[in-house]
Structures are given as C-alpha cells and as structure tokens.
Amino acid sequence: MGVRDLLSPFTAWKNLFRDPVSIRDPLNRAAAPRYRGFHQNDNAKCIGCGTCETICQNGAIDMLPVASIATKQGDSGLRPRIDYGRCCWCALCVDVCMTGSLTMSNAYTWVESDPDAFRFTPGIDKKHWDDEELGYHRPAGHQLTGRVRMHMPEMEAEERIGSFAEIVNGYSVDQAKLEADRCVSCGLCIATCPTHMAIPDYIKAVRDGDYARGVALLYETNPFSGICGRVCTHKCETTCAARHEGDPIAIRWLKRHIMDQVTPGQIRTAIGKPSAPTGKKVAIVGAGPAGLTAAFDLAKQGHAVTVFEALAQPGGMTRWGIPEYRLPYDIIDQDVDIIRSVGVDIRCNVRIGKDITLDELRSTHDVVLLGLGLQLGRATRIPGSDHADVRKAVDLLRQATAGEDFGTPRTAVVIGGGNVAMDIARTLARLQKAVYGEVRVTLTALEERARFLADPEEIKEAGEEGVVILDARGPQQVMVENGKVTGLKTWRVKAIFDEQGRFAPSYDESDEQIHAGSMVVEAIGQMTDASLLGDELTELLTWNRGRIQVDAGGRTSESWLWAVGDMVHGPDVVTAVADGHRVAASIHANLIVTEQRK
Amino acid sequence: MSYVPDRSQYPAKKADGTLDIDLTSGKYLKLWQGPNHPGITGNMSVELTVCGDEVVEGKTHVGYLHRGFEKLMERRTFIQCFPIVCRICVPEPDFNEYCYAAAVEELAGIQSPVRADWIRTLILEMGRINSYMMYLGGQAGAFGLGVIAQWTTYVRDLMLDRFEELTGARIYHMFIMPGGVRDGLPEGFDQRMEETLCEMERTLKDVYEVMFCNAVFKKRSVGVGVIDPAWLEAYGVTGPNARAAGVAKDVRKDQPYLVYSELDFAPVTGQDSDIYTRADVRRRDVLVSIDLIRQILAKMPRSGPLMAKVPNVLHWKIPRGETYIRGECSRGEYGYYLVTDGSGYPRRVNVRGPSYTHAMALLERMIVNVNISDVAGLMVSLHTYPPEIER
C-alpha cells in the first residue's frame, strides 16, 4: 500500500467536470422499437379464437362478447380482455395469435385512478397507444404452431387416368399426428359444419392415437364419416383459424384417417345397441345419406325402419354420382353396413310408385320420409340437344357406376363447371384412355375459371388428366351432321347476371367456337324426380320454387309425410346428414307424441 | 506499542471442533443482520452470535424471496414455463432462460440453430457484465464507498438499453425460448453496443482507480474473508469465488456450451482468495466479457433461422427423461435439472444456483472469527443473489 493508494481515489473528483448522466426528462422517454408494451388488437382481423387465452401462463386473458361485434361464421364475436394485474408482458399471446391481430405497442406508462380499468379489451376500450406503430410484433418466421399442411400423397396424373382406383392415399399414422398437431382447438369450425361435428375433440383423438374415442365422436354426429372423410365439401376448413397465416387444418383428411384406422367391430362397439322396440314403423324412400342418417337415428331409438331404394345398391348420389376414384365403393358399403347393423332394413331394386305405391306405404307405416335426392339432370334445351348422343351427366355417372357401357365417345364436350361436370369429364377421360388410348374431352362453363363452382383441386386434377377447360363460354347449339353429333357451338360470355341480378347470360357473338365431340354431356344442375307422388298428392302439397315445402323439422303439409336431404336443401352430402338428424328427431318426437296421445 | 488480543472471553473449542457457546453466560450478543443491509446482495439475513466485536457463530436465514417457481412450473406447460424462469434470478435472468430452454431442447430432441446459439451467447455475456457491475457497486457500498454504485449502475443502465432494443424488455427479457431465440439483432446494434462497451471500459478504469487503488478498501479487504482452497470441493464453491483461490474453474472452458469453443479467452484467476482478490477477479472478468462480446459480434452469422421447428407449443409433450444443463454465470455454476414424464408438463424442475452453496454452508463456515464490520463486505464478496437460493 503506497502513496498511489492514498491519492488515487481523488481522481473521482474529475466527475465534477463531466456532464451528469441523469436523463433530463424521464417521463417522456420513448421505449425501444421492439419494446413489449401495452396491447393492441385489430378487431376486424381478430376472430375470437381464444388461443391467446389458452397460452397465457398467468391466466390474464378472458374472452368476452363485445356489443359492437356480431358472432358469425369464422368469428366467435368474442374478444380478449387482458388483466394487467396479471399480465407479465411475455408476448406469447402475440406470438401465437392465429390472425396476427394481437400486437403490442411500445407504450409503457398508463396512469389510472380506478384499478378495475386495468382490465381492458384492447382495440375496443380506446387507449392512447392504439395507433402506435412501434412495439412488439411477431417476428417474421417465428411460428409456435405449425403453419404448413402435411402434404396428402396422391397418384400422379398419368397413373390416375389408367384406372378408377382411388387417387388419394390417405395419411399414415405419423403424418396424421403431425397434421393433427397443428390444431389449436379453438372450435370455430364446429359452427360451420352443417352437422356440428366435435372437430377439435376428434382431432385430439388423432393426436393421442385414441381411435376408439375418435370414431365414437364421429358417429355422434355423422354416420357417413367414411364417405365424408373423402368427399365432404369441408366448409369447416374455410373457417379454420389456421387459414389466416398458413394452411387450414386438413380436417376432412383427418376424419378419413380415423375411419381408416378402425374396424367395423370397433365402430359397432362405439355406437352401442339400439333401444327397445317402440312398435312404430317408418318407411324411408331413398337410401342416400339423408335417408340413411334418419334411418340410423330412428332405428337406434327403437323404431322399425325400412328403406326402399330404387337402384341396385344403397348410397344415393355418393355411389351413383361420385366416381370411384374419389370414393371407392367399399367405403360406402362399410358405412351402410354399420347402418344396417342397428336394425335398418334396406330393400334395393324397389321403386316406390312402380313396385309399391306411396299409398301402400302410407297405410302400412306410421310415417313416410322421402329422401329422393336430385336424380334428374337439368337440360340446356339448346337446339340439337334432343339428339340421343346429348346425355345428362347424372345418367352417365349412374351407368358408369353400374358398369354399363354407354359407348365411350372418342371426343366429348361437357357443359358445366361444377363438381358433377368435373366428375363426368374425368370419368370420360379414364374411359377414353382405356378404349382409345388418348383423352379428348373439352369442358365449357359459363363462369370464369376463378369462379367455377367446382373444388379447385378437381379443376386442377381434371386439367392434369388432359381435360381441356374453357371458361366463360355459353352453349348455343349442338352441331349435328349426317345424324351424328359432331360438336358444340359456344359464344364467349360477357356477363352471366343482368343488372337486376337475374340469371340472363349475355354473349359476344363474334367470339364463336365449335368444340369437336361425338357426345355432348350436360352437367348444369339437377332436379328431383317426384313423379312417385302422383298428381293428386302433388296438388295437395305446398311447393316453393319447384321444391317441396317443409317445416323446420322436415314435415310437409301432409302430416304423415316428411322430406329430407338434397331434395329440400340442394346438393351437399354433409348438409344432407345434418338434415337427416334434424328430421329424425322431428319424426321421433312426433311418434312419441302420437303414442302419448293414445 | 503492540496490541495483544485478550482471548479470555473467547469460547473454547469442543471435541468436535465447534465452539462451546453458552448463550446464558452473558458474554454473547445476538445480532440480526438483514434482510436489508448495506451492500447489495439481496434479501437474506444472517443471525450472528457475537463475542465483543468478533463473530463466533452465524446462522443464515433465507425465505424472503420464495415464490415457489419449481412448484409453479409443474402446473404449466413447457412453453408456459418459459416466461417465468427468468424471474428466478433477478439481476442476471438470462441464464435461467438459457438453461431451461437447453434442457427442454435436449429432452425433446431439438437442436437450436447456430445463429440462435450465437445470439444466446451474446445475451449471456451481456448479462454477465451487468451482474458484475451490480456486484462492484455492492462490494464498494458494503465498505461505505457509495460512489462506485452510482457509476456501475449508470453503465448497467446503458447495457439495459441494449437489452431493451434487442430483446424487447430491460430486466426480464423472455427472449431465449425452447427452440431458439425470438428475433435477430436490430439495425445499428453493433455500433451502439460498441459505444456502450467503450463507456464501460472507461467506467471500469475509474472504478479501478477509485476502488481498487484505494487504501481504505485495501485495508478492509486484503487478507479478509479468506476461502481455504481445501474447502472448494467440500462446499461446492464455483465461479470467481473458486478462481480467486487459484483453481481455474470455469464451465465455459471445462465443458464448453453454446459457441464458447469458438471464442478466444482464458479464465481469470487470482491467488490470495480474499475479498480484494475476488473483487479483482470479477473486475478482470468484466474485461474478458467485453472482449468476448466484441468477438461474438465480429464472428456471428447474420442470416439463418432463429428458431428450430418445434411441435405445436400448445400441446407439446416430451417423453420421459431427465437431464442437467449447466452454464457459467457471473457467480459460478448455474444449472437446471429437468425431469419429464411423458406429459405436457415438466415433472420436476430444480434450479441449482451458485448462491445455494456459497451463501449457506460456506458463509456459515467463513463467518467464524470475522469482525462484525467485515460481515457485510464478506457476504457481498461471495456475490450471492438470494432469489436463486430459494426460488
């Protein structure tokens, strides 16, 4: 210890000549651009999925309804209210937000005399930081839930048109688990599903590998899960929370995965035994999804159900309309067998109105339910369309399913842009490939390609299979030469609807094309074949724009007659299933009431 | 005139080596030092039995900061545990985040990306400097030299500004998460960090001149609070406490983690193992860390992923296993022992803070025969942070 140690400390005095380092105005110091400050929520983007509430480790967030925001499809109408007495500003809620609506500003001072004001709903309760641009936003690429869908393996186009084999492979267990892992269980999809399936729960069953529970959940709401797992229109995927910043969960494929993993024995165990017989008899006309779902429910409740099917096999449009490469027949058979197993008697090759009259059914049963579907194809009625080689798509598809050879045309033109048009176009492509070795199918539709009613995957795959798709063209005339159909003349469509919104296509006549074809197929919509009703009954019933009018429970104006499915609501499998449940409940309630009245 | 101490009042030794203290004899005074006392170590206290002005026995008391983190984590999923671990050690929180994230990644079989590892190392070194700055202020303050704390708090604040712009928060960064880190370096960070480091070096020079070349400080710290090198293994002493006793224990060199094997540095050691040497070892350690930060900024990759692909964090399950991840924090060996049981929740998280061994058994051993006035300085020289003792 020397002189240095005595004098050196005095060097501290040099600070007298330095500027002080105290911040002059601490109250207005701006935080760093990334500072995690107070929350902002873009309430137009927010969908109220509640994932922020789930991840908050302090339980600081509540999801509550807001007066100015209505619940609608894809938006629960709830918005997060954050309790700043609990929040620790970790920003996990911002990281996990499915739409990117929840962000943080870099504001950090808030003075309040009312402590309850510190529970607030960002974006709804106006605050001074609402418009701040700086703050914490989820960094690009920082994802805490998976954003990319597991690719569904399927056949290549060349292999596809070589046969009618199913083109989609289905997920393996590992693939399904990874896809199911992406779900955040918000439940927004449930309201969108017409039959309100317990989607987050069955996705969780896939994650857990608990297929017995999965199939029990499926059968609570949808006895056609095998079919829907392949061909459902998956409206649920349009409201999935994951679609905002990534791909929606492949809900349909996961439903299919569950059905692929279970045995019929497991399904029968899941659905249990029917109740004791009630003695009531129900006749159902049409073994399609609507009729069979109603049959399933009613038979489980103990009623004696007989289903009369005009064609050789049950399934309705799922068998006779949807081609085998989308939906193999043995899947339909499996679903239908389960329905038989609860005691439903399905009689095929029995046409009501021909083999048995409707009056007979009425006299031998307590209730008659019509599930006739939409079996008749609509006609364009353009000149030349009365030729024998101008066919309806539904008829050709029915023949193809039955294995009948309707004379595969060397070239064909399909009119229509919906799923049925794609179905017949791709069926013809396969038949042509088998018979002639090459595909020559042209498809024309009134709509622009982006507005086609068909699923985008169908359009894409049809194109890959060699179907030439021409959009915005309106059919004018079928060209006939020497008694044979040679093609279809079309004009370019300028507009489909007029100023009042009525269906009145207008054309550019100077843009005319002739599409070569020895067969023209109309796939422009379908109608019910209600001829079995007979004139008298048809007069008695009330109709609405060509469809039988029914009440909320599906009952017509005749007290013994109900109607269900496509014939009431238009073509969609899962809507038909939902309708089948609703109508079965209405019938069941009615049967119980009439029993109690006795 | 030379001073001859009167040991007649001093307690005799018993057969097992402990002192024979008869509290009813009137020779002893019980003093309660803590939980708030001069020098900044945190909230813990020592119950001193004093004979004259010499401590004959010390009993440590902790429990003022128990928040029950290890139990809280049993109810939280793995991602939900991540925001709370930083609060276990208040002045140097990043080690918690790193050890927890590394333990989860190891048991889940995930490898954090290279760029994330570089940023993690940068953050850990920044945290180390901050912690040492707090220590230097506390050590000087324990001896009444209050001005040092003013200076070190100032440069600590500058480093907190760097943390703020990098991680989004000043103290509880919540930036190192299982899988990687949250974001990359912002624009202009390198330049502002260099300014901060220069300011730090300038301040450290002032600190050296005013504190370390200070007769009063030297008189009170040289030869005081000696840790016998024989006690190091018995009492689990790690970090600068051990290095000041001549043993070059540094996890960054012994079992390199993150990117330390690519950085050029040597552990700082001292020989005398007293308060002064420990303070000096830490001061020189700051200089090493400043150099490490410069190396990191020069070498780190500026592009690449920041997060590994993790399963959906809302239902992330980790199979049964256990592991221990250690790192070298400013006080010594910091470690997380994590046990998972196949569910989405950790079965057991045990935090091994260096202060757990330093501030309890070691302090009770060292405090015997120490003058009352040196107790505060001694406690601070062990650089204990009580939050990590009782979590």
Next chain:
Amino acid sequence: MNLSDLYNRLKALFPLGELTEQRPDLAFVTLPAEFLRPTLLHLRDREGFTHLVLLTAVDWLEEGRFQLTYLLSNRTQACDIGLRVMIDRPASGLATMDSIHDIWPTAATYQRELREMFGIDFPGSPRIDEEFILEGWNDIPPYRRDFDTLKYAEASYNQRPGRETRDPATHMKQQLYPDTEPGGKP
C-alpha cells in the same frame, strides 16, 4: 472419461441398476439406498467426482416413491454422474434417508430443503429441524405432488372479483344454432 467404463468399474463393486446415458458426459444410474454412501465415497475419493452439484428429489406419487438424485461432477474429466435412490413414500409422516453432510458439508443445505419441501428427513444433518424457506407453514410439504397450489391459493387469498370467460365454440352455438343438439337434433 468414458461413462460406460466407469459404470463397469462401479458395477464390479456395487449393485447398480441400468445406466442411462443422457449425453456422452452425463449419465444416470439407480442404486439401492444402503449402497449410496460407499458409492459416493468411492466416486469422490477414487474416481475424482469431488463436486456435489445438487441433491434433489422427484416425487413419483403414482409409484409411491421418492427419487433422490445425487448429481456428482468430475471437473477435470468434464463428466457428470447422477445417482438415483428410490425411497419409500409413506402415506403420512416423513420419509427418511441417510445424511451425507459429513461427506460434503454443503449437502446440509440441500437436505434442509428436502425435509421442508418434500418431507424427507435426514437424521443428524445440521439444522435439519429448523424452518428453511417457509415460515409458519401448516400444510403438507408443498413440493409433494398431492399439494394443490391452486386450491391453496383459492382458500387462502381473496380473488379480485370480475373475472369470467366464454368458450368460443359454446358461445357460437348459443349465438348461431341454439336449438340444435349434437347430431343436429333439436
């Protein structure tokens, strides 16, 4: 040091369970409680594992056992070994285990914590009966898995009123399709 070789050397002397190699430098092995002391002394004095990293417990409630983990480190060889001892978990009262405070004095602190937090007694360990972290605690040892912190918090503290939350799916059902039961039935 190769941990497999170490394991083989130890296995020749003590009845060890299987070795779990977590990393090349970290392994765990289970052994019976009565062989803990000799194994610890052997590792410390003959194999260079002089550093006791931690001593902690894991509550395997569903198996009715506590796992005590003694983690030792050999700094010069840069490796760690964790010794697991499974002890009985009595339905009521304290579990017990031998103290090792004479081997490592620092173990006394860990043992105090385990007694207070898990209810595992280490007879003879210094200050083992004194309150360590908790003051005036009158419930079961809180780190045990059957201690429910949520119930304790709700019973002991007042909640600030005004919290409630809605489930999105249930709320949407009430708003959009209130009259429908699962399966589309009204």
